[in-house]
Amino acid sequence: MRREQRGTGHGHGDGHGHGHGHGDGDGGGAGRGSAGRGGRLARLRHALTPHSHDATEAIQSAEEASGAGIRAAWIGLAGMMATAALQLVIVAVSGSVGLLADTVHNLGHAITTIPLLIAFRLGRRAPTRRYPYGFRRAEDLSGVLIALVIAASAALIIVESVRALVEPRELTNLGWVLAAALIGAAGNEAVAVYRIRIGRRIGSAALVAEGHHARADGLTSLVVVVGVAGVWLGFPRADALVGLVVGLAIVWILAGSCRTIFRRLMDGVDDGTVEAIESVAARVDGVHGVGRVRARWTGHRLEADVDVNVDGAATVAEGHRIAEIVHHALLHRVRHLGHVVVHINPAYDGVVPEHAHELTAHHAGG
Template sequence: MSNAAHDHGHGHGHGHGHGHGDHGDHDHGSGVWAKIKHIVVPHSHDSNEAIQSAEESSNEGIRAAWIGLAGMGATAILQVFIVAISGSIALLADTLHNVGHAATTIPLIIAFRIGQRAATKKYSYGYRRAEDLVGLFISLIIALSAGLIIWESVNALVNPRELTNLWWVFAAGLVGAGGNELVAVYRIRAGKRIGSAALIAEGQHARADGFTSIAVVVGVIGVWLGFEQADAIIGFLIAAAILWILVSSVRTTGRRLMDGVDDDVIDQLTEVITSTPGVISVGRVRARWSGHRLEADANVAVDSRLTVLESHALAEKIEHNVLHTVAHVENVVIHVNPVVDGVEPPELHELTHHHTSAAARQEYLSRQAAHRS
């Protein structure tokens, strides 16, 4: 058994654009209702979300975005009609927000489509980061929407106008709250299932729309009680709610763009790798989001007596365990370090050690100078 076989630079990783597991044929049911449910309800052909393929998750995200867009569009059309006959500023603010929110769904769908493109030499990690770029665009639209609502509310206070058809406004507010909450629940569930922060944010945004619709209802009640400026003041409250959503959206998108993940992701990866038979210890573990999929890599210590083939098989086993256990992971790279008698040889990283820090580089240069002299 040759120790030369243990090249510690052994990196092992595959891009997995497929699901692990036999999809098999399963019954979607028959009849009109079953067909509608199959289209609308997010689902995977595999019971384990950890092994849902990239194509499946992207298609599910696109489906959720389109269905949410249809629901919000129907709500907005109804509200536009009622704004025209009632003159409610609060309802106008809510409607403008809904229309703006619906408009941001189109770029998200485009981003999902772009993310399905194959990697190229220029974009060797693929195009899924387009989702996060769209997240920044969505944040800009949210900010513009808040600014417009504030402007309209100020104008309503300076130039008040009589409200009419308050029962219509009241009813539209209730419809808006219910419709937006349905869209929110659907998008958030789908977003969590596929790991899309952008889709989850869109769902949370829809939920905020529902809250602002409730605020419209409260504004109408205020007018009924004799507080004529309640409608315009509620418009300011809606703007404040939108700005709160903006801060949350920017924070989430920024974390993704800075390669941030939740702590439990690294903890789960470490646990799965450590529990794999043959792994002596686990070193650095990293993960980052690429759109709605996770890329991960880890350094593991193994017995130096393993051959290259055996080390490769162990790395393959680790990768397989991760793909089947940690949700949303698509690619895993395992770097194998040989261990002799439970200790990594000091010369293991001697060749590249001087690249790790300024102090290490200075030490390396000093040794080189001493050697030349």
């Protein structure tokens, strides 16, 4: 939204910047006050967490959301690279196919963070005349690249596992393999918790998907533990079978990720989004009905448009005032909403006359 309200204690930029609370006592002013009272510890906590909003609340500012997404991507990348590096060393000394499969997938997952970071950076660029909606769609396109990398890693793992089943390899240093698998599980779960939490706060399907992907990585690391136990119990092909299970699990994860990516690219929204917009708009004083509502994701922000009915005898100024109130209410109460266009229809006794859209009716296709 590109309006600015002066004298109200807050401004609305591209998204919804706050200088006041949401009724829960956690507004921007409160956040600054508590930081001052808390001293260094509060400032450190403020720096490490995505600012003054509660963990379960959506971040309304687009700039703040992008910053939180970039920070989560970098922290996750560091964690995954450290885990994968340690696992690579143990793969080299043990020859474990199961651990190799887990490590390759962890490395592939780390690599997919790079296009996500680029997409977040692109999304912060200002709209242009050629791209008037901005560049946030780059985030959805990065999801396609991530899916391709996941597919390639799954293919490599399955091929290596089948080869090991046909030609069994002698495994050594099984204790180290077990330790690496447990470290991989713990490291990936830590990354998953952080990315999912931040992804939900900023409305980023790509970041949430990356978080679930990391959680699945942790589970596959635990599967490697099963392979080690099988080898210890005298079944040498257990390690290769575990690698094959990991590869198939990755294919299953990929299918779920592709569904989310496809929905976003096709302008699909989550269940309840349109209903939430209708409900909020309908409760505004002066609104006598809600017509067409549309919404779509552009990266991790929602764009929407809504038709509302007002008294046909109202002045232009009064109609604009009601539209402004609807706009403001929607920005506050619909999670991840970055911008909304409110169209006003004149209504008489609650009914919009047919002649109100007489000029454009033939363009509506029935």
